[in-house]
Amino acid sequence: MNKIVEKVYFSDYVVKLVVEAPHIARSRKAGHFVIVRIGQKGERIPLTIAEADLEKGTITLVIQKVGVSSIKLSNLEVGDKITDLVGPLGNPTHIEKVGTVLACGGGVGVAPLLPIVEAFKNAGNKVISILAARQKELIILEEEVRKHSDELIIMTDDGSYGKKGLITDGMEEVIKREKIDRCITVGPAIMMKYVSLLTQKYKIPTEASLNTLMVDGTGMCGACRVTVGGKTKFVCVDGPEFDAAEIDFDEMLFRLNSYKKEEENSYQRFLKKYQKA
Numbered sequence: 001m002n003k004i005v006e007k008v009y010f011s012d013y014v015v016k017l018v019v020e021a022p023h024i025a026r027s028r029k030a031g032h033f034v035i036v037r038i039g040q041k042g043e044r045i046p047l048t049i050a051e052a053d054l055e056k057g058t059i060t061l062v063i064q065k066v067g068v069s070s071i072k073l074s075n076l077e078v079g080d081k082i083t084d085l086v087g088p089l090g091n092p093t094h095i096e097k098v099g100t101v102l103a104c105g106g107g108v109g110v111a112p113l114l115p116i117v118e119a120f121k122n123a124g125n126k127v128i129s130i131l132a133a134r135q136k137e138l139i140i141l142e143e144e145v146r147k148h149s150d151e152l153i154i155m156t157d158d159g160s161y162g163k164k165g166l167i168t169d170g171m172e173e174v175i176k177r178e179k180i181d182r183c184i185t186v187g188p189a190i191m192m193k194y195v196s197l198l199t200q201k202y203k204i205p206t207e208a209s210l211n212t213l214m215v216d217g218t219g220m221c222g223a224c225r226v227t228v229g230g231k232t233k234f235v236c237v238d239g240p241e242f243d244a245a246e247i248d249f250d251e252m253l254f255r256l257n258s259y260k261k262e263e264e265n266s267y268q269r270f271l272k273k274y275q276k277a
Contacts, residue, residue, distance in 0.1 A: 001081035005058060010140045013065045014108060015074040016050075022057030024049070024087050030095065030115040031209065031241060034087030035217040036061070036073060042083060043069040046214040046236070048112035049088065050141070062111035062140065068266050089217045090240050093207070095119045099181035102174060102204070103129040103149070104167055104195055106187025110141050112209055113186045118148040120184075126150050128180075130170045132191070136161030167191060168198050180204050185244065186211075189253050196244035208244035210235045212252060226252050 006018035024034065033048045051060035065071050076082070093116050101120045105113035110131055121127045129149040133139050134157045146152045154162025155170045163170060167187075174180065175198075183206040185195040192208045199206040212235045215221040219237035226233055227248040233239065 001083060002085045003081050004076055004078050005056075007076075007078050010062070011137050014138070014140060015063050015065070017061045017063065017073070017076070018053075018058050019061060019082060019085065020057060021059045021085055021087075024085070025052040025054055025057050025059050028052045028059065028088045029092035030119040031090060031093035031112070032088035033090050033112070033217075033240065034059070034061070034085055035089060035214070036082055036086075037084035038069060038072045038076070039083055042072070044084075044215055044217070045069050045073070046089075046211075046217060048209075048240075050111040050114050051144075052115075060111075062108055064108045067263050086217065090236060091238070093119060093184070093209075093241060095123050097124045100126040100128065100179060102171065102180045102183045103127055103145075104132070104171060104183065104185040104187070105129070105145075106132045106167055106185075106191040107138060108140065109185075109187030109191075109209075109211075110139075110145065113184070114141055114144055114148075116184055116186070116209075117145055121148045121150075128174055129153070130155060130167055130174070131162075132156070132167035132170070132187070134158065166194075168194050171195065171198055175202050175204070182206070183244075184241075185209070189249060189256060192244065192247075193249035193253070196247065196249070200245050206244040207241045208247060209241045210239055210247070210252065213256065226255075 003020045008016040028049050035044050047061045049059050063074050103117045127149045128151045130153045132155040153170045183199045185192050186209040212224040214224040217236045219234045224235040228242045229246040
C-alpha cells in the first residue's frame with residue numbers, strides 16, 4: 001500500500017495528494033498515468049502523475065470529486081494508505097525541440113499538463129501556456145506552470161481572473177501574433193475538441209491527452225476505446241496522447257456519458273450510506 005504524505009485542497013472539489021511511490025517516481029515520464037483503487041472492492045480509476053520527487057520517492061496526484069471513487073480517494077488524509085497504485089502506464093509524451101509550443105490546459109487538465117510543459121521547456125523550446133477555467137477558484141497549479149513557461153495566460157469564463165473568455169480566445173490571440181510550431185492540450189473533452197478545430201484552421205500540429213473511461217489500464221477491457229484516424233485505439237496502451245485532428249471527439253463525448261445514470265445512482269447510494277454513518 002502507498003501512504004499519503006501530503007494533502008492540499010485547491011478548492012472544495014479538487015484535492016492534491018502526494019503519495020509514497022518510489023518505484024513509480026523513478027520511472028515516470030511526462031504523459032504517464034497510474035491506476036488507483038480504494039478498498040478491496042473499489043473501482044479502478046486512472047489519474048495522471050502531475051509531479052514526481054525522486055529524492056522523497058513520491059508522486060503527486062490531483063483529484064476532482066466527480067463520483068464515488070474520486071470522493072473516497074479525496075477523503076483520505078495524511079497517513080492513510082491507498083489500496084492499489086499501479087503504474088506508470090501509457091506512453092510518455094514525445095518531447096523534442098520544435099520551436100514554440102502552445103500548452104493549453106483546462107480545469108484539472110492542468111495537472112497532467114504540468115510535466116509536459118516542464119519537459120518541453122527543458123528540451124529548449126519556448127513555451128506559452130494557457131490555463132482556463134470557469135472561474136478564478138478553479139485555476140490550479142498556476143505558479144508551478146509559470147515556473148516552466150516563457151509566458152502564462154489565464155482565461156476564465158466569468159472574467160473573475162486573468163482575461164475573460166474561453167481558452168480558444170487566448171489561443172487565437174497568441175496564434176495571430178507569432179508562429180506556433182506545436183500545440184498540446186489537456187482538459188475536458190469538449191474543450192479539446194474546440195482547441196483542435198482552431199489549430200486545424202491554422203494548420204498547427206496538435207496533440208490531445210485523452211481522459212476516457214478506463215478500467216484495467218492494460219488494453220484488456222476495451223472501455224477506453226476511441227476512434228483515431230478511422231481506426232479503433234485504446235487510450236491506455238496506444239495513448240493517452242493522439243493527433244487531435246484525427247480524434248472523433250463526438251464519439252468520445254457520447255461514450256463519456258454512457259454511464260451517467262448508473263454513476264448518479266451509485267452516488268446517491270453512497271450519500272445515503274455516508275449520511276447514516
